[in-house]
Amino acid sequence: MSKLSIRAVSKVFGAGTTAVDSVSLDVADGELVCLLxxxxxxxxTLLRLVGGFEQPTSGTIAIDGQDVTRLPPEQRPTGMVFQSHALWSHMNVFNNLAFGLKLRKRPAAEIRDRVEGVLELVGLKGYDRRMTNELSGGQQQRVALARSLILEPKILLLDEPFASLDQHLRERLREEVRDIQLRLKITTLFVTHGQDEALSMADRIVVMQNGRTEQADRPEIIYRDPQTPFVAGFIGTMNFVDGRVENGRFVHPDLSVDMPVSDGPVTLAVRPEALDLVSTQDGAAVVHRVTDFGTHGLVDLHLSDGTRLKSLVRSPEPFRSGHAVDLRPRAFAAFRDNVKLYRSSDAA
Structure with missing residues (x-):
């Protein structure tokens, strides 16, 4: 069992710059949690605090109930994979992987067996004598992952490990890393700024802003039921329309829907896939641009007050630039003062 417990951890740099502000988080055994x-x-910064590369100003960090808050990185049961790979270019792959085991004075036969085993795990069997500068970016990242795994850490820490790779390689590697993580059942904390990586890899996503946790939940909940305007706008694409609620109805010059909340200003939030369009001569919205992706179309719109919206349509054929359309939200949420007031039954 490998559990990570973060309790009220804060980190203040220099003259009062707060990088992490009283964050608490539990990561269960075998769980992959993404910090997004x-x-x-x-x-x-939070990931580096867990790894021991920074010391918290306040709060505690425990692994399997043991307080590791003040332990240096080498004394923590964690393995860190950096964005920059951080491989030793003067060593071949074998020596890069064996270095930590040699420091622990493991027998030569054990070192050889573990190096061979971890190289096979990451798909680099037979690469042990290659110099690291002879490897591609993706291969170097596999070696960096193998170097962390070979020490059998309780907690694996990944700091944007695919950020420097091209899109296709990034997609392939994240699938491979997720498969390895599931196979080993290793508790993992993963940092990324990419929504697609978080949504495709994580058991849970922790959305952060200004050093604080905005929302922590399963990917589908984060997407379909965001609790703040920031989460709603950061995860996927979200349309926002500012208006007012009057007598149980959201009112905007170009859009109106029933909304059973108290009167006052609100922001309507609706996903492009939940915003239906109906072509009409006196429609309230005007088509700005239509993009045909083959499997679907994306219609860019603007309202009379300059608000820009997007609608995902099954076929772009009925819509042309300059055409007027009516807006029919099938699902939506409403926010006021940074708090979610309402979510329709099928809201994104």
Whole structure:
């Protein structure tokens, strides 16, 4: 069993710059949790605090009930995979992987067997004598992963490991890493700013902003039921329309829907796939651009007040630039003062 427990952890740099602000998080045995957020949200700092590369200003970090808050990285049961690979270019693959085991004075036969085993695990069997500068970016990242796994850590830490790779390689590697993580059942904390990586890999996603947790939940919940406007706008594409609720109805010059909340200003949030369009001569919205992706179409619209919206349609054929359309939200949510007020029964 390998469990990670983060309790009220904060990190303040220099003259009062708060990078992590009282974050608490439990990661269960074998779970892959993704820290997701924009640059400066505190996700990488939190990961470095777990790995021991930074010391928290306050709070505690425990692994399997043992307090590791003040332990240096080499004394923690964690393995870190960096974005930059951090491989030793003067060593071949074997020596890169064997280095940590040699420091632990493991027998030569055991080192050889474990190097061979972990190379096969990451799909690099027979690469042990290659120099690291002879490898492609994807192969180097596999070696970096193997170097962390060979020490059999309780917690695997991944800091945007695919950020420097091209899209196709990134997609393939993240599938391979997820398969390895599931096979080993290793508890993993993964940092990324890519929504697709988080949605496709994580058991749970922790969305961070300004050093704080905005929402932590399963990927499908984060997408379909965001609790704040930030999460709604950061995960996937979301249309926002500012208006008012009057007598149980959302009112905007170009859009109106029933909304059983108290009167006052609100922001309507609707996903492109939940925004239906109906062509009409006196429609409230105007088509700006239509993109045909083959399997579906994406219609860019603008309202009379300049608000820009997107609608995902099955076929782009009925829509042309300059055409007027009516808006028919099938599902939506409403926010006021950074708090979700309402979610329709099928809201994104």
């Amino acid at each position: 957020g924009p640059s400066g949200s505190g996700k990488s």
